Amino acid sequence: MSEGSGWVEIVLLALLAAFIGLRLVSVLGKRTGQERPIGDAFRPSAEVTAPPRREATNPVRGQLLLPPGTDRGLLPALEAVADADPGFAPDRFLAGARSAYGLILEAFWTGDLSSLTGLVSDEVHHNLSNAIEARGGGSLPNRLTGLGAVALRDATVVGQMVEVTVGFVARIATSDGEIETRDLWTFSRLAGNTDPAWVLIATDNEDDSDQMPPDNLGDASDNNA
Secondary structure (H helix, E strand, O other), rough: OHHHHHHHHHHHHHHHHHHHHHHHHHHOOOOOOOOOHHHHHHOOHHHHOOOOOOOOOOOOOOOOOOOOOOHHHHHHHHHHHHHHHHOOHHHHHHHHHHHHHHHHHHHHOOOOOOOOOEEEHHHHHHHHHHHHHHHHOOOOOOEEEEEEEEEEEEEEEEEEEEEEEEEEEEEEEOOOEEEEEEEEEEEEEEOOOOOOEEEEEEEEOOHHHHHHHOOOOHHHHHHOO
16 A cells, blocks of 8 residues: 555544544534533432422411300310311300200200201210100100300310310209209310311219309390300
């Protein structure tokens, strides 16, 4: 091979190398020094791995307002109920309890418990039914004439349930005349349930009447909500 042909081959190889280099630059681009190392392509960026910011799901509960006549010592228990069940408001609960008291007594006196579905527990319903049966199934001429002191007496959280006990002082007209009763009724509901209804789960009589707030009875038509 002559010296001239050797130079021609060198020039051709140089041109070929330059062509290949230009093609690589056009396809892969130029490095600027800011490229991420190859291994980083398999590492999620900080924007991907950062956990989403969690916002508070429950609003902060404000100060709980106690209805008049409520023992201040009951506040921590009521706050525990309100924390478990954000929809709980003592004054609104008492208003509903007053209405339930008259409604349940009226159903018992007439002997028709059909209106109490969803308002009393199975056990309470069973006890009321037995009492109606024991008196022969007839109705009673009783009438609620006055509902005075209605006070929160106890509150507790049992698992996912919240329970609140209410004391009632009432006057009832019977066939033997008017009597005064002091009852303790306990209501319960599933904490956070969208259904606002409370269920009566237990009834009792107040043994020590001095524990109840002073009597301030009025006409039942004026006191029932």
